[in-house]
Amino acid sequence: MIVRKNISIDQCYVDKLKPFLEKNNGNLSAAIRDTIETASLTLDGRTGENGENSSGKVSQNAEYRNGLIEEEEFLLVHHTLLEWLINNTSGLLIDESTVYEIINPYKIKRISDVVSYMNSLNEKMSWKIKVDVEYSQGPEPETASLTLSNGNSCFREIMAHSLALYLAKQMKLDVQGLFCKSNVTKVYFKRFEFLDFQKVPNGLEEHFGSMESTFREIQKKPEFWKNLIKTYRQHNYQRLSVQRNTFEAFVSGDLPSMAELRRNFELITGKPPAAFTLAEHIIIFKEIYLTDSIGSDIEICTEKGREYVKLIHDYSDRKVCDSLTKYYSNVFKSINYSFKVTTNPNMILFEFGKSPVSDDDFLE
Structure with missing residues (x-):
């Protein structure tokens, strides 16, 4: 009743x-x-x-x-302070040795054992988090997914991070997806082959260590980065950030060569232009364009058959506009895709066709 x-x-x-x-x-x-x-x-x-x-x-x-x-192995920490610490270190990878202090790799070797151990630890620590796992059968599962439910969302994040690093390093399962809701955190894994055990798998770094490389660079040259950020702020980010050889070419009244543009592209992406589709090239170009700060804005479309790039700038001098048009035309021609270019005041539009162009058509 x-x-x-x-x-x-x-x-x-x-x-x-x-x-x-x-x-x-x-x-x-x-x-x-x-x-x-x-x-x-x-x-x-x-x-x-x-x-x-x-x-x-x-x-x-x-x-x-x-x-x-x-025994001084654990400390009592106020949960608000711990939440602040977790939130303000988000994007930085946990040290592998730190994870092994929690999960002993010599004792725990199977996914089911990892989950059982973490659930037991959660109960003892009163974190109120429940960990569930699904994985493909076999001694070395090809796929797996972890579901962390209940408890504090910050605590779930740090636990998911720790488990992801452990599974990547010990079981060759890299992170393929991460989904967070108010009461559930889900992590999807897929088997991969380690080429270098000293490096972090791409998926793990993307989803849990997106700020890791940036933080390491700041640690190497803290004064440089502090001064750079201060300068950009003082000028409201109205500064350019281009490669030295590109700057030299502009100052000399020339343009970077096709070979130079291809080399620059490979330095940035780690792959030759032929390794990317047109849509991928457009997305990469957008990131570079906004980082260089030569223009003020950009609009793109990557829908197949309708690809275009619209560059927005605030230059009024005709010579400057012509140089920009030629420079970016060479950039796009260096990836072997034909296009039609249209210019208007403060705008350059590149509309892409389907047939590749030849080196004879390159603008110099």
Whole structure:
């Protein structure tokens, strides 16, 4: 029989229900039922769903945590401070050795064992996070997915990061996708072959270490980067950032050669122009154009058969506009795609065709 009652409770008690509200997706009635059940188990010393004495288990977990603190292996940290630390180091990779302090690679070698261990650790640490895994059969799974549910979203992020690094280094499973919601974090993995064990797999770096290389560069030359950022801010980012040989060519009244443009492209992408589709070239060009800051804005379309690039600039001198048109025409011709170029005040439009151009048509 369902009994309906209207109750009034202070906000402080609602705050204490937060873990149960998160577990039940904000359903207050369900949260209160879980709270009553938990209190009943604790007071009566009855067993939970897994047949273990809940009250005794709570005490055991508390003793476990206290023991780690006394041994100075763990520290008590306010959750707000820990959230701040996690949020402000997002994009930086955890050191491999740090992860191995948590998950011993000599003892834990299977995915199922990793998940069981992390769930046990979560319970002992009271992080209230549940880890589930699905993976293809076989001694070396080709694919896998981790689902981390409930608990604090910041704690889930750091746990997903740690598990992803462990699976990448120990089981050759790189991150293929990462999806985060208010109460769930999902990570998808796919097998890959390590070419260099000292390097971080691309997927792991993309999804969990996007700021890693930037941070390392700042550490190498902190004064340079501080001064550069200060200068850009003072000039409201109205500064150019072009390669030295491109600058030299413009100053001399010439344009970079086709060979030079191709070399520059390979230095930036690590691959020759032929390795990319037209749509990929357009996306790469957009990133370079906005970074160089030669123009003020860009509009692109990568839909097959309708590809175009529209460059927006604020130059009024005719010679400057002509030089820009020739320069960017050479850039696009260096990737062997034909196009039609149209110029208007403060705008250069490149509309691409389907047949490649020959070197004889290049603008010099």
